[in-house]
Amino acid sequence: MTSTEKNKKYLLTGNEACAEAAIQAGCRFYYGYPITPQNEILTHMAIRMPQVGGTFIQVESELAAINMVYGSAAAGARTMTSSSGPGISLKQEGISYLAGSELPCVIVNIQRGGPGLGDISPSQADYFQAVKGGGHGDYHTIVLAPGSVQEAADLVFDAFDLADCYRNPVMILGDAQLGQMMEPVVFNKKCKPNLYKKDWALTGADGRKKNIIKSFYPVKGELEKFNAKLQKKYRQIKAEEVRYEEINIENADIVIVAYGTCARICKEFLKKDQSLNVKVGLIRPITLWPFPADIIQKVSERVQAILTVEMSAGQMVEDVRLSVSGRCPVHFYGRTGGGIPTPKEILKKISEIVSVKVKGTCAT
Amino acid sequence: MSEKVILAGLGGQGMMLLGRLIAQALMLEGKNVTFYPSYGTEVRGGTAYYHLTVSEEEIFSPVIEEADTLIMMNLPSYLKFKDFLKPDSMLFLNSSMIGKIENEMNIDVYRIPATKIANDIGNVVASNMVMLGAYNEVKNLVSIPVFLSCLKNVLKGRKEPFYEVNKLAIERGAEFVRKS
Secondary structure (H helix, E strand, O other), X not given: OOOOOOOOEEEEEHHHHHHHHHHHOOOOEEEEOOOOOOHHHHHHHHHHHHHOOOEEEEOOOHHHXXXXXXXXXXXXXXXXXXXXXXXXHHHHHHHHHHHHOOOOEEEEEEEEOOOOOOOOOEOOOOHHHHHOOOOOOOOOOEEEOOOOHHHHHHHHHHHHHHHHHHOOEEEEEEEHHHHHOEEEEEOOOOOOXXXXXXXXXXXXXXXXXXXXXXXXXXXXXXHHHHHHHHHHHHXXXXXHOOOEEEEOOOOOOEEEEOOHHHHHHHXXXXXXXXXXXXXXXXXXXXXXXXXXXXXXXXXXXXXXEEEEEEOOOOOHHHHHHHHHOOOOOEEEEEOOOOOOOOHHHHHHHHHHHHHHHHHHHHHO | OEEEEEEEEEOOOOHHHHHHHHHHHHHHOOOEEEEEXXXXXXXXXXXXXXXXXXXXXXXXXXXXXXXXXXXXXOHXXXXXXXXXXXXXXXXXXXXXXXXXXXXXXXXXXXXXXXHHHHHHOOOHHHHHXXXXXXXXXXXXXXXXXXXXXXXXHHOOHHHHHHHHHHHHHXXXXXXXXXXX
């Protein structure tokens, strides 16, 4: 691929779509270190960046990558790095510094099985790390979870805009299946690199007051003031940026909450399985932070039960339980270590929930 | 309309390219497609496999649990995927590399000596295209002219001379099915 045409369909992997969308969104500085299952991001960037006059560096380590992102972001450029679980862990210190210095950037995590070196198959077990901080200090990254190759491309565009808007790191949280699978994708979003004026950036202080980018506030009281400012920003993001998809939740008896690859599998179940005598709906969080807590709270007031499906031992389910606050039972079905739930397994789990419900009704 | 195909063979037998080009051609014809390649830590001589799903409707999971069609290039591939068959599946075997098999479900089996046919026309590497010719003769899934235009796009520069033999391989695969 040497260039892309508007409204033309391309058959790309999720990884390639993320990389190409970043370039079209105006990202001109990419730093990465190879790790399966996200290597296609590096290879695509290595080919395309020189073509658009950008910079691609295959760095010596993940630490170098995230700190180069810090440098480029401080200079006001659109910049991105990517990795998978083990590499994202290494980047956490840098992500905390980026958040603490209020620097916009995009970080892609194509999750693989963990903990440790784990394996290279799909996983959603980096949820806690992505939404609860990961690094040190009271900070948040905005976390976007695409469910298809097309959505991966679209969300990368949005990620750069959100990062600039809030001066905050944005993470794209995909998984190996999304990164590796090929689907048709159209690049029809507009590049808006100058949407937000970056008058805070380090561009040379000739003729103006100098800018300082830092996350160090040693004078007593200053850091607390800065943290209050950060928290105010996070409250604003929570109020304005929540995104989710809902299917058939109006009359549902049971609502499934699932994101990314798991949500696709749940959709297949929703579409095909009419064998149960209960109505099943789906809420698919697109922003994992800010989490769509309000809609989950709303449905929990009238459904029989909520089922969370994840490729983890149970991470997002904690945020679902916080949103539900005991209003209805919250069940969990998860696979770990590269296992992907199947529609049949979801059917089995829902039949269990229904029979538990029936038994419970008889007892009271 | 929906079709779920698993393509598998030795690394180098061209299943990646074949699957990707079919997916691309079908995409250009307006179908929804997902193509999910294996990317695991395979050893040399290991099985490379690909899940291709085509549908008029939205495709959810790209992972195939029950295949409509298996295109198998060697015996280890067949042994790995035979349990993905269902009674109305179709099985396309490269009979140059797969001997007799037990057809317990009595499904439609097409045995194509793809390696031999490709070798006879001068390029053993084109065995994947022989399989496409045979498969498409039966299923009529993809428009061959659109497929060939996709093939032409990847056979550029020093690979350009291989276009004709690939085209011929598709014809020979189709011909073999028509005659048998």
